[in-house]
Amino acid sequence: MSKIWSKEENSLEFALYGTAVGAGTLFLPIQLGSAGAVVLLITALVAWPLTYWPHRALSQFILSAKVAPGVGITGAVNHYYGKKVGNLITGLYFLAFFVVVLIYAVAITNSLAEQLARHMSITAGVRALLSLAVVLVLNLIFLMGRHITIKVMGFLVFPLIACFLFLSIYLIGDWQPEHLTSQMQLNAHTLHQVWISIPVMVFAFSHTPIISTFAIDQQEKYGEQAMGKCKKIMKVAYTIICASVLFFVVSCLLAIPATYIESARDEGVTILSALSMMPGSPAWLAVTGIVVAVVAMSKSFLGPTSG
Structure with a gap:
């Protein structure tokens, strides 16, 4: 059985899920809900191809480079484009994800501070210590090595999967098909919404840094067979990412009236x-929102950092 699907492959699969499904996923229903049912259908059809093929191509780009083992994307860029252009691309790559890392670090601090403020007074000193603690803990995980980072991200994904699955099933009792069937128009506005919704979907599923x-991990273990293992x-x-996230999105849109989705977007x-x-929403949703946001953004922080 281990030859078909090993424990290691299972861990890597969850690590990919953990970095792909994060904070951006929580905003995806907002964009698709305000765009309409036709946009949702089109997005669902292209979700898997636009997730699989670009990330597969990036893996091929890295593994095909004739560089020393373990160098990764920076070495591959230098190999294909030369040192000067490669350093420029690497610098831009670093800046792009450095900004993302800073945003997630601040957002995690804000989420925790908001929760703590309900139980104690949050002064500037307390907030500074909280910020320091967040950065230290996340970077400590990263400094423990690539394998530990992957394991942590694989572990963090379980509460997120459980939350998405629970909420998706919990909302089934409130499904109202007219929330989607009333938005089946196909016109110029729909095409415009497709144009701006697909990038949101791509960003929600993106995990380029990891x-x-x-x-590299597959190359070190399997050599020439690495690409085959990556594709598998x-x-x-x-498949799991697209199925679970789209189920979550559809369940939310069938249960939540468009007016609330538009208010959340605004x-x-x-x-x-x-x-x-x-009206009548349970109080635990507010606490769940904080927990899910912190877990999602922690994973999103570790993804670019480890990449």
């Missing part, structure tokens, strides 16, 4: 906030 670490793990991981909050806005 691909370098993932490809990616196909399973992305306020720039997640779909969990839209759920908590609804």
Whole structure:
């Protein structure tokens, strides 16, 4: 049985899931819900190809480079484009994800501070210590090595999967098909919404930074067979990613009226906030939102850092 699917492959699959499904996923129902049912259908059809093929191509890009083992994407870029252009691309790559890392670190601190403020007074000193603690803990995980980082991300994914699955099933009792069937128009506005919704979907599923670490790990273990192993793990991981996230999105859109989704979009909050806005929503949704946000953003922080 281990020859078909090993424990190691299972761990890597969950690590990919953990870095792909994060904070961006919580905003995906907001964008697709305000765009309409036709946009949701089109996005669902292209979700798997636009997740699998670009990340597979990036793995091939890294593994095909004739560089020393373990160098990763920076060495591959230098190999293909030369040192000067390679350093420029690497610098831009670093800046792009450095900004993302800073945003997630600040967002985690804000989420924790918001929760602590309900139980104690948050002064500037307490907030500074909280920020320091967040950065130290996340970077300590990273400094423990690539394998530990992958294991931690694989572990963090379980509560997130459980939360998405629980919420998706919990909302089934409130499904109202007219929330989607009333938005079946196909016109110029729909095409515009497709144009702006697909990038949101791509960003929600993107986990480019971890691909370098993932490809190197497979190369060190399997050599010339690494690409085959990457494709095998990616196909399973992305099928689970697309199926679970799209089920979550559809369940939210069938249960939440468009007015609440539009309010959440205008306020720039997640779909969990839209759920908590609804009359009669349980109090635990507010706490769940904090926990899910912290877990999702922690994974999103570790992904670019380890990449």
